[in-house]
Amino acid sequence: MKKLLLKDSKYEIKKSKIIKVTTLTDLEKFFEIELPGGDSLDHDPGQFVEVSILGVGEAPISVSSSPTKLGSFEMVVRKVGRFTSALHQLKEGDEIGIRGPFGKGFPVRILEGNDLVFVAAGLGIVPLRSLINFVIDNRRDFGKVSILLGCRTPQNMLFGDEVAEWTKRLDVNFSCTVDRADPDWKGNVGMITSLIPGVTLEPERTFAVIVGPPVMYKFVIAELLKKQIPERQILVSLERNMKCGLGKCGHCQINGLYCCQDGPVFSYDKIKGVPEAL
Template identity: 60%
Template sequence: MNAPQLQLNSIYLPKLAEVIRTEQLTKMEKLFEIRLLNGQDLGHQPGQFVEVSLLGIGEAPISISSSPTKKGSFELAVRAVGNVTKALHKLEKGAIIGIRGPYGKGFPVEEMKGKDILFVAGGIGLVPLRSLINYVLDKRSDFGRVLILFGAKTPAEQLFLDELAGWRTRPDLEYWETVDRADGKWKGNVGVITTLFPKININPEKTVAVIVGPPVMYRFAILEAQVKGIPDEQIIVSLERRMKCGVGKCGHCQINHLYVCQDGPVFKFAQIKDIKEAI
């Protein structure tokens, strides 16, 4: 008698969801606004992820890009790199997909309250970081200074252009941006994201640095944060690599004794600095 109920509560059973809006962000990235068909909010924390499934194709772990302060729907920004994500890019408004989650440990927002927050986003690292940035901005009075450093390979690869434009002019945050390679219209900084660190002045004891980007970026960005005097306990990273099942069963994301999908994807650098494979 209990078997049907157990099946309905299975961690492997997706909830049905509808795509209610799409937006092409760049040539490779597309934004999806999604609502669960059961009418519930996703109930995530900034930094968590979901498993997105397409019938007959498969599923993939995708970072949640919207803040939990956004009610009624949530957003995923998806790069077309594999079978599932390429199939997702073909979907439009009204499509039905499967959602498992949210999974993982998100950013420690309660610990961060009252602190200055230094966001360091490299390329598509802005996708998961956007969830936390918008959460902080929606609860602006709970935090100190907000500084955002954003780097992209080229101006054409910058994400969320409308939001970047708003950040440039907001009086309650400090925003710096750079590109590795400029085009004819670019008037800003040219260079990797670490070239932005000398431009900022911070109080290291009061600052939490949140760093998300491609693997090659972490070592150098963390070093710059350390040079600024930020303690390892106050440097936070998100390791979103090799995740598959999302629930710690397949071992695909295991790094020594850690399962990225459960122990992370968010870690304090102090937790992982002695694990060679982590960074």
């Protein structure tokens, strides 16, 4: 058996540095990552990277920062298993490996000039934030912007500072709901779907962008269709186990589609007839 170093391998990782770690909740931590030489990740909002901790493994993680942020990128990771627990152990200055970005992100060029309704539930705000911040940084290129945010409890809310800023902005309509309130909570209580009927929108010029847990999509899409938003203008980002990121390993397959290459962002008209998708 001969062995050859493979310089152009698609599995090569970029040795990157964690430059900031913040604990957001009991389960979620925020990481800011710097690529070698301070290179930009050069991603589209909605794309993901494969994060490596050598000896532990690799996992697909969505990019949470906008490409308008240069010099580093951000991600938020919930501690759920072996890999994410190991990632949570790491501190500022520690190294991780990065491959990517992978997948098809949100079609920002197509969104330009249109009104946008963002629907984020739970951890969905993490990848959606890459697009929200992109839109805010290029605010005049877009029409009306509404953000609908849902979380389990007020304590589960991520990016509280940024959310506070969104609520203050005059060029963003922000509303939020929690499944379970606490005594200090003054806002809405209920499912994310309960916020949709209250949004006023012009359906033919509105794109809705939904990211949340897998069970949520059907219900949110049904509400948006009631608002007459065309199917092709409803965008979702689907969560699957994107092991290789290269359309080969098979784990992320949805019917004939590979989520890692054909997605993770899909328009509803492309997947509504696809069993297993929603």
